[in-house]
Amino acid sequence: MSLKWKVILVLVVVVALAAGYDYYRKTTFDVSVLSISPDPAPADGKSPVTITAQVTRHGEPVEGHNLYAVSLDGGNFEAYRVLTDADGQAQFTYFPYQATAYSPAQDVDIYIRDESNSVFIEIYADTSCVVHLEEPEEQEAPGLTMEDIFA
Numbered sequence: 001m002s003l004k005w006k007v008i009l010v011l012v013v014v015v016a017l018a019a020g021y022d023y024y025r026k027t028t029f030d031v032s033v034l035s036i037s038p039d040p041a042p043a044d045g046k047s048p049v050t051i052t053a054q055v056t057r058h059g060e061p062v063e064g065h066n067l068y069a070v071s072l073d074g075g076n077f078e079a080y081r082v083l084t085d086a087d088g089q090a091q092f093t094y095f096p097y098q099a100t101a102y103s104p105a106q107d108v109d110i111y112i113r114d115e116s117n118s119v120f121i122e123i124y125a126d127t128s129c130v131v132h133l134e135e136p137e138e139q140e141a142p143g144l145t146m147e148d149i150f151a
Contacts, residue, residue, distance in 0.1 A: 018120035029117045029125035030056045031067070034089065036131055043105035044136035045098030048078070051129065053112050054088045061088025065116040069094075073108040075131075081115075096133050105133040 001009075034052045041049045051069070055062040065084045069077055074097035082090040092112075099105040113126035 015121075019123065022118045022121050022123040025117050026123050026125045028057055029062070029114055031112060031114050031125045031127040032056075033112065033127060033129040036129060040132035040134045041096055042136040043096045043099035043133040046095065047136075049094045049096060049131055051092040051094055051110060051112075051131070053090050053092070053127070055084050055090075055114050055125070056088055061086070063088060065090075065114050067092075067112055068115050069110060069112045071108055071110055073097075073106070074103075075108055094131065096131065099133070099135055105135045107132050 032054055034054050035050070036052075037050050038047075039049075041047060053067055053069075055065045055067065061084075063084055063086050065088075066081055067084065067090045068081050069092045070080065071077070071094065076095050078093035078095070082092055084090045094110065096105075096108060097103065108131045109128060110131055111126065111128045113124040115124060117125050
């Protein structure tokens with residue numbers, strides 16, 4: 001066997017071991033969503049929704065882990081990355097999209113992953129949840145009306 005193939009074989013073994021280690025670490029952590037408030041939330045583009053997530057390892061809370069959240073269906077977060085506290089909890093503030101005639105209110109999938117449990121290859125413990133949205137209450141639009149313009 002030539003030196004080139006020996007080096008390739010060693011690299012493949014190292015990568016496989018690193019991936020196996022990260023996968024094992026992933027299985028020791030649990031990410032869960034504890035609460036979503038309010039539920040359902042108005043799809044008005046400005047009302048905050050608080051999502052509380054928790055990280056545990058072997059049933060014990062984990063402090064200082066970096067959680068990352070993303071909405072797969074629209075809306076924004078006040079901060080996409082939040083550290084867990086002494087209770088293993090992290091709170092995300094999510095602002096749903098504004099419902100329109102073309103984009104009516106519908107449930108939003110939120111994906112949360114623990115970016116601190118992976119060491120070599122990005123294999124994260126994760127979870128997802130659904131934020132239920134409802135059409136916002138009708139409000140009188142400020143400004144000009146058609147009668148103001150053509151009257």
